[in-house]
Amino acid sequence: MTDEPGILILRNPIAKADLARLVKRWFGDMVKYVVDVERGVIAIGGELHADAEEFLLEDGSRQAALGGANYYPEGGRDRCIEYTSLINIRPARGNQGMEIEDQGVREQVRRLTFALIGEGGAL
Secondary structure, three states: OOOOOOEEEEOOOOOHHHHHHHHHHHOOOOEEEEEEOOOOEEEEEOOOHHHHHHHHHHOOOOHHHEEEEEEOHHHHHHHOEEOEOHHHOEHHHOEOOOEOOOHHHHHHHHHHHHHHOOOOOOO
């Protein structure tokens, strides 16, 4: 295990070197992340989406405002985001499955992903 942080909270765009480090550290081709669509911040990294979710909750996020996704840098602009996570299963919020079903929330996740993580591409 390294002394470098395994999860980062992004309020500004992530440096490409930090993104590459997180991708390599956790899964090799992707990194898990959680978006707070109300506050416009992202927690990126960790083995489970629940790990990043916990970071955001401790930082002041509301659980109802969080959505989990996976970022595949090599997927390019159209395939770099996978809107799937166990934390997305929230029947009380109308989300029955692991994928973010609400198109408005998906668009917010996409917008924040492109602004803070990137639009896909080689690291």
